[in-house]
Amino acid sequence: MKTNRAVRSPGGLSVRLDVRALTVVVVLLLTALTASVVLIGTGDFPIPAGDVLRTLVGEGNAGQEFIVTELRLPRVLVGLLVGASLGLGGALFQSISRNPLGSPDVLGLGQGATAGALTVIVLFSGTAGQVALGALAGGLVTGFAIYALAWKRGVHGYRLVLVGIGVSAIVTAVNGYLLTKSDIVDAARAVVWMTGSLDGRDWDQVWPLLALCAVLVPLVLAHGRGLRMLEMGDDVSYALGVRVERVRLLLMLSAVLLTASATAAAGPVSFVALTAPQLARRLTRAPGPNLAASLCMGAALLVTADWVSQRAFGAEQLPVGVVTGVLGGVYLLWLLVTERRAGRI
Numbered sequence: 001m002k003t004n005r006a007v008r009s010p011g012g013l014s015v016r017l018d019v020r021a022l023t024v025v026v027v028l029l030l031t032a033l034t035a036s037v038v039l040i041g042t043g044d045f046p047i048p049a050g051d052v053l054r055t056l057v058g059e060g061n062a063g064q065e066f067i068v069t070e071l072r073l074p075r076v077l078v079g080l081l082v083g084a085s086l087g088l089g090g091a092l093f094q095s096i097s098r099n100p101l102g103s104p105d106v107l108g109l110g111q112g113a114t115a116g117a118l119t120v121i122v123l124f125s126g127t128a129g130q131v132a133l134g135a136l137a138g139g140l141v142t143g144f145a146i147y148a149l150a151w152k153r154g155v156h157g158y159r160l161v162l163v164g165i166g167v168s169a170i171v172t173a174v175n176g177y178l179l180t181k182s183d184i185v186d187a188a189r190a191v192v193w194m195t196g197s198l199d200g201r202d203w204d205q206v207w208p209l210l211a212l213c214a215v216l217v218p219l220v221l222a223h224g225r226g227l228r229m230l231e232m233g234d235d236v237s238y239a240l241g242v243r244v245e246r247v248r249l250l251l252m253l254s255a256v257l258l259t260a261s262a263t264a265a266a267g268p269v270s271f272v273a274l275t276a277p278q279l280a281r282r283l284t285r286a287p288g289p290n291l292a293a294s295l296c297m298g299a300a301l302l303v304t305a306d307w308v309s310q311r312a313f314g315a316e317q318l319p320v321g322v323v324t325g326v327l328g329g330v331y332l333l334w335l336l337v338t339e340r341r342a343g344r345i
Contacts, residue, residue: 021284021293028280028296035303036080040072042310070202078201078265079306079320080299081209083272085262087298088220088291090273091280092255095227095289096248097160100335103274104259105328106161108168110270112142113263114194115171115178121190122182129204131193132264139260142171147252196269196321198306205265212261216254221291223247228288269321271328272298278335 041047045067047055054060055068090103104110116138120126126134150163175194179187226247259273279301280293305323 018284018286021286021290024280024283025292025296028283028293028300032080032083032296032300032303035300035307036076039076039079039303039307039310040068042307043067043072074202074206075198075200075306076303077206078209079198079303081206081213082198082262082266082269083276083299083302084217084295085209085213085258085298086269086273087276087280087301088217088295089255089258089262090298091277091289091291091294092220092227092251092258093273094277095231096252096255098231099161100278101274102161102164103277104255105271105274106168107146107164108171109139109142109146109164109256109259110263110268111168111171111175112145113139113260114268115174116141117193117264117267118175118178118182118190121193122178122186125186132205132208135264136260139256139263142167143252143256143260147249192319193267195319196267196324197319198266199319201266209261209265212257216258217295220251220254223251224289224291227251227291231288267319267321269302270325271332272301272324275328275331276301278331 037049037052041049041052047064047067051060051064052068055064056073060068086104089109093104093107094100094102096102113135117131117135119138120131120134124130146160146164146167149167150160152159179190182190226242229242230244230248262269276298277290277294280290280297283297284290284293302320302324305327306320309318309320309323
C-alpha cells in the first residue's frame with residue numbers, strides 16, 4: 001500500500017505527505033484527548049464524559065466547575081505536557097545518537113535533574129518552586145557534561161550513550177549520598193518526589209511548561225529535515241548543506257530542556273522517553289525521527305498510565321512513575337532481546 005503522496009502548491013512547491021504517519025499522529029492525538037476527558041471524570045466524585053465536556057466549555061454547574069477546572073484539569077494538562085516533552089526529547093536523543101537506547105533514562109538526564117532537586121530539598125529545604133528550578137538546573141548541567149565528555153571531533157552515537165551511562169552511574173551515587181545525609185522528613189519528601197507523580201499538580205506547573213513547549217516544539221519541528229539528514233551520518237549531512245554541529249547542539253539543548261522541565265514539573269517519570277519514540281516508529285513504519293508521532297505518543301502514554309493507576313488501585317493508587325516504570329522496564333527488556341537477536345548490540 002502506497003502511503004506517500006506528493007502535494008503541489010499553486011506556487012510550484014512540492015511537499016511529500018506520508019498518509020500513514022499523518023493518520024497515526026491524528027489517532028494518537030485523539031487518543032490522548034479522549035483519555036484526558038476520561039481521566040478528568042475519574043476520582044472520588046465521578047463525572048460523566050459528557051458533563052466534563054460541557055464543563056470545559058463553561059456549561060457545568062458550580063460544583064463541576066470547581067472540580068474540573070481547579071482540581072483535575074491542571075493535573076491532566078501537566079500530564080499531557082510532560083508526556084509530550086518526554087516523548088519529543090526521547091525522539092531527539094535517539095535520533096542524534098542513532099541508537100534506540102539513547103534516551104534520557106539511559107543517558108542520565110533524569111538522574112541529573114533528580115540530583116538538582118535533591119540538593120535543594122536536602123541542603124536548603126526549598127519550596128516546591130525552588131525544587132523545580134533545582135531539577136531544571138541539574139538536568140542542564142548533566143546534559144552539558146555528557147555532551148562535553150562525549151565530544152571528540154563531533155559526537156558519535158555510541159560514545160554519547162556510553163558516556164551517558166557512566167555519568168548516570170556517578171549521579172545515581174551522588175543521589176544516594178544526598179539521601180543518606182538528609183533527615184527523615186526531607187528524605188521522605190525526596191523519595192516521594194523521586195517516584196514521579198502528578199498528584200497535587202496545579203496551574204503553577206502548567207504555565208511554565210506550556211510556555212517552554214510553545215517555544216521549543218515549533219523550533220524542534222522546524223529542524224526535522226536537518227535531524228533526518230543527521231541520521232545518515234555527518235559526512236552525508238555536510239554534503240547536503242546541513243550545519244551539523246550547530247543543528248546537533250541546538251537540538252540536544254532543546255532535548256535537555258524538554259526533559260529537565262518535564263522532570264521539574266512531575267518528577268522523574270520513567271521510560272516514557274524511551275518507549276514513546278520506539279512505539280511511534282513502529283506504528284508509522286516511517287524512517288526518520290517521527291517527532292510529531294513521538295510527541296503525541298508520549299502524551300497518550302502518560303495520561304493513560306495515570307488513568308490506569310487511578311482505576312486499578314483506587315484510593316491506594318500508585319504514582320504514575322511506578323506504572324510507567326513497570327511497563328517501560330518490560331519494554332526495555334524486550335527491546336534489548338530484539339536488538340541482540342538482530343546483532344546490533
